Amino acid sequence: MERDALLSGTVHPGGRAPAPGRLALVQMFVNTVDREHGPDLFADVAGLTDWLGARGLLEPGVTVGAADLEAARDLREALRSLMHANNGAPEQPGARAVLEAAAARAELRPTFPVEAPELVPGRGGVDGALGRVVAATFAAMLDGSWARMKACPREVCGWAFYDRSSNASATWCSMAVCGGRVKAGAYYRRRRAGS
Ligand SMILES: [Zn+2]
Helix, strand or coil, rough: CCCCHHHCCCHHHHHHHHHHCCCCHHHHHHHECCCCCCCEHCHHHHHHHHHHHCCCCCCCCCCCHHHHHHHHHHHHHHHHHHHHHHCCCCCCCHHHHHHHHHHHHHEEEECCCCCCCCCCCCCCCCHHHHHHHHHHHHHHHHHHHHHHHECCCCCCCCCCCCCCCCCCCCCCCCCHHHHHHHHHHHHCCCCCCCC
16 A cells, blocks of 8 residues: 555545544554555654654654654554454453553543543643544443444454444455455365365
């Protein structure tokens, strides 16, 4: 995938609509890597800086460090594993603890604006930015939209997609891209086993 396409956060295989509201930020955060073909925007500090800048999450003058990069990668994969769990996979132990640690580093605190209560980071910098991703996840878990936030089970894919099907039964990011390939592979293996 083109780096700019990944950075734009607008790639949605299968013509799916993005996740609603702030959950779209979590979806974009997880979809910062094309695991099959590259690139990975969080492969280096420059990429993470670019992504945070593109999302308006980096105050001027903040420099991103190696520890920030590791924290972002850990949080991304913890969120992906929970999205796999939303798609029927066993939950990865420790994933929720990664979210809790990121929330603590960001010093998330409840606020009560007239429109709706929300969690906001007490810290700035990358800790605060990652805290906004965690806060959006928290809100989605409370309003129920989180259950439809899934990761594609094809091993090299893992793309985060929002399942808008009426009975929340979608499995693949795209039937054409991943569902078809996995089914074709299963057909091939059955033929070989039978011959
Ligand atoms: Zn996929």
